[in-house]
Amino acid sequence: MILRPLQATSAKPAATEPVWVAVERSQQQDHSGGCWLVPQPAHAALSGEIAAHLDVKAFPGITPEVVRAIALHDAGWSPDDAAVIQESRARGMKAKPYSFIAAPPKDTLAAWTGSIDIAGKSSPLGGYLVSRHFAAIGEMYRAKVDGKTAKLLEAFVSAERTRQERLRKKLPQSDAELGRLLEALQFSDLLSLYISCGLEGGVEFPQAVGGKAMQLHRQGDNIRISPSPFAGEVTLTVAAIRHPRTSEESSRLFAVVCEA
Numbered sequence: 001m002i003l004r005p006l007q008a009t010s011a012k013p014a015a016t017e018p019v020w021v022a023v024e025r026s027q028q029q030d031h032s033g034g035c036w037l038v039p040q041p042a043h044a045a046l047s048g049e050i051a052a053h054l055d056v057k058a059f060p061g062i063t064p065e066v067v068r069a070i071a072l073h074d075a076g077w078s079p080d081d082a083a084v085i086q087e088s089r090a091r092g093m094k095a096k097p098y099s100f101i102a103a104p105p106k107d108t109l110a111a112w113t114g115s116i117d118i119a120g121k122s123s124p125l126g127g128y129l130v131s132r133h134f135a136a137i138g139e140m141y142r143a144k145v146d147g148k149t150a151k152l153l154e155a156f157v158s159a160e161r162t163r164q165e166r167l168r169k170k171l172p173q174s175d176a177e178l179g180r181l182l183e184a185l186q187f188s189d190l191l192s193l194y195i196s197c198g199l200e201g202g203v204e205f206p207q208a209v210g211g212k213a214m215q216l217h218r219q220g221d222n223i224r225i226s227p228s229p230f231a232g233e234v235t236l237t238v239a240a241i242r243h244p245r246t247s248e249e250s251s252r253l254f255a256v257v258c259e260a
Contacts, residue, residue: 001077001084002043003027003099004036004198004240004254016215019190019203026197027099036240036252037085037097038196040077040111046195046238047073050188055231058209059184061177069119069126070185073133076114080107085241092244105149109156112138116160120167125181128167132182133189135160183207187214187229195256196238224259234258 003026048071054062080103087095103111112134120127135157142153171178187207194203194216205214209227216225237255 001040001081001097001100002038002193002196003029003031003097004038004196005029005031006034006036006242008198008200016202016204016217019194019205019216022199022201022203023190023193023197024101026199027101031097034093035097035243036198037081037088037243038238038240039081039085040074040100041081042239043192043196044074045071046236047071047185047188047192049236050191050234051184053231053234054184054188054229057231058227058229059180059187061173061181062184065123065125066129066181066184068122069129070188072115072119072122072126073130073185073189074111074115075118076111076116080111088241088243089245095243097243105152109138109152112156116163124167124170125173128164128171128178129182129185131160131163131167132178133185135164136182136186191216191225192238195236195254196240198254218256221256222259223256228258228260230258230260232260 005026048067051062051070052067056062077100084095084097088097100108100111116127116131116134119130138153138157138160142150142157145153173181187205190205190207200218202215202217205216207214209229212227214225214227214229216223218224235255235257237253239251239253241251242249
């Protein structure tokens with residue numbers, strides 16, 4: 001689950017910062033007074049919408065097959081998110097929804113594996129890309145933890161490397177082409193997280209266009225990314241569920257406009 005403040009914050013970082021730093025900080029904030037809940041599958045669907053609008057000159061090889069895989073890349077979180085929503089509706093303010101970054105390691109790895117399995121059912125390319133996506137995240141976290149969690153991550157990454165070797169044999173794309181498609185998934189994921197979290201500050205993405213790292217600046221509901229990964233203006237939306245539900249409002253659709 002992604003947690004989003006009920007009200008936009010007026011405090012913004014003074015300088016542009018890495019997008020993941022901003023996302024992680026937003027998910028560590030106190031949401032005990034209530035928040036919007038953005039289910040991971042909704043965030044993934046937004047990621048797919050972003051991927052569908054990427055300029056093929058910036059990210060060659062984007063096909064409906066790739067877009068579908070990106071749209072499914074967090075589908076494995078569905079059972080966990082459903083439980084969070086059910087508890088929110090049953091217990092109201094007594095419920096304590098938690099962010100995906102606070103999920104127990106075993107639950108996280110089960111969600112990652114489930115997401116990869118679902119993407120793999122859509123196509124070998126989908127399974128390969130989503131496997132590489134989560135293996136890379138697993139590697140990143142493995143360097144930050146030790147003990148039992150590190151061993152769990154090591155086993156996960158090893159299993160996914162084996163899966164990738166098997167799937168790679170079925171794919172005609174070059175290593176460079178697959179690498180760029182992975183970057184398309186990663187960028188779409190991060191931009192969707194930025195929007196889903198309700199962030200407003202300037203951020204920089206690790207992915208580049210034309211050799212330059214993309215930077216995002218936001219004014220109200222308008223977003224400008226430079227260099228732009230899009231061929232034209234794009235309107236993006238994500239649905240959120242209110243915690244706790246009130247008689248006036250139980251859900252809301254948030255929208256932003258990405259300028260060309």
